[in-house]
Amino acid sequence: MGWEQHYLGRQITADEAVKAIKPGNRVAFGHAVAEPTAIADALVRAKDNYRDVEIVHMVCMGNAEYAKPGMEAHFRHNALFVGAATRDAVNGGRGDFTPCHFSDIPSLFTDGCLPADVACIHVSPPDENGICSLGVSVDYTKAAAKMAKVVIAEVNPCMPRTMGESFISTEDIDWFVPVNRPLIELVPPVLTDVEKAIGKHCASLVKDGATLQLGIGSLPDAVLAALTDKNDLGIHSEMISDGVMHLMTRGVINNSQKTLHKGCCVVTFLMGTQRLYEFVDGNPEVQMYPVDYVNNPAVIAQNDNMVSINACVQVDLMGQVASESIGLKQISATGGQTDFVRGANMSRGGRSIIAMPSTAAGGKISKIVPLLDTGAAVTTHRCDVDTIVTEYGIARLKGRTLRERAAALIRIAHPSFQGGLLEESEKRFGCPLSR
Ligand code: COA
Secondary structure, X not given: OOHHHHHHXXXXXXXXXXXXXXXXXXXXXXXXXXXXXXXHHHHHHOHHHOOOEEEEEOOEOOOOHHHOOOOOOOEEEEEOOOOOOOHHXXXXXXXXXXXXXXXXXXXHHHOXXXXXXXXXXXXXXXXXXXXXXXXXXXXXXXXXXXXXXXXXXXXXXXXXXOEEOOEEEHHHOOEEEEOOOOOOOOOOXXXXXXXXXXXXXXXXXXXXXXXXXXXXXXXXXXXXXXXXXXXXXXXXXXXXXXXXXXXXXXXXXXXXOOOOOOOOEEEEEEOOOHHHHHHHXXXXXXXXXXXXXXXXXXXXXXOOOEEEEEEOXXXXXXXXXXXXXXXXXEOOOOOXXXXXXXXXXXXXXXXXXXXXXXXXXXXXEEOEEOOOOOOOOOOEOOOOOOEEEEOOEEEEOOOOOHHHHHHHHHHOOXXXXXXXXXXXXXXXXXXXXXX
């Protein structure tokens, strides 16, 4: 049977497709802006047919109806990353959270730790050889699809055909759900003065020719906005958004000095506006690879002068970085932070930066604290931490004693919290920090 026969013969509606999902199944969803939302909506419509269906995925950019109150008997969300739409479910006991490095997620699906019965994915229409692109989210999709007993794909002409190891054959898909709707967009944030100041400090640590990874949140955009006078930058990053496209268009990012994948950006997923999705369509300068390759610290480290820039919620005076929870409240996840901190630390000439505003809650809370909130998960270990940046400056912690770290961090804390932090640290170290 030719691929066309298989493809055309197995096209069904989302409502029909979800009949392949059985009570008690574990269902892996593609994530971020490649979430198969037509399938998710159909599943919710048919909720009365389901009990104990586990829905597992990374970033949720949809409405996560299956995780809303009232859905408990039907679905249970297992979050590999917690976002705005799934925070209440995870922290309210209606969902679960599985801690993991992003780089490990494909192997969770393939090595039997997290076997999926069904994979629901979102792809571009097939080319003349019956090959679809995984588009804006390559990361763990193929691994989940490879191991699942049933693969259901939304096929969307709005999904860009991205380049790299981003393809899946129609033969590896069981059911095709044709859809035609624009992808979810991530609108670039309006930068605050604090974010602009942080962006400038980070940019001062980026030399011409460096390769960059930029994390999630508004700070990556602030950093990119401050890099316009740099030359020959490269990208090896878990994620990119519109800011990278703007610097590519201006020639600031040209990937010419990269020591791995010279001439192209390497990423595992992307989120941005329609302009970005059009920019990456068939563009060989943006190569998408699975996350167990992109985020593998040993691969990251093959980029000389690799600079990783990620955000966090709290740093204690020893340099322990909490990026995913406020005390026991899980607000996010490890994602690729540790992968890139370790990879950048191992890179020749590399550097890992954790950047954050010095305060939260409208200036009422210092993000630099004597001790992390009780129950906070440490995302970046104190032995891995290199550089912390706030709007007040740069603190290099690598190779510094605990006392030196405390002094460096207090110097970049908000001035209204410096006195209290100084008192706490002097109590702890038994001598003034200036000594
Ligand atoms: N105490 C109390 N609340 C805090 C806080 C603190 N120390 N720090 C942040 N918050 C609150 C914020 O006020 C905000 O609350 P709101 O949603 O009610 O406004 C919320 O926590 C999120 O913080 P914010 O700083 O706005 O988040 P962000 O969108 O800039 O993302 C991280 C920052 C740290 C959550 C995000 O970068 C992340 O998830 N990092 C971990 C994963 C990672 O680094 N991946 C990198 C590879 S892509």
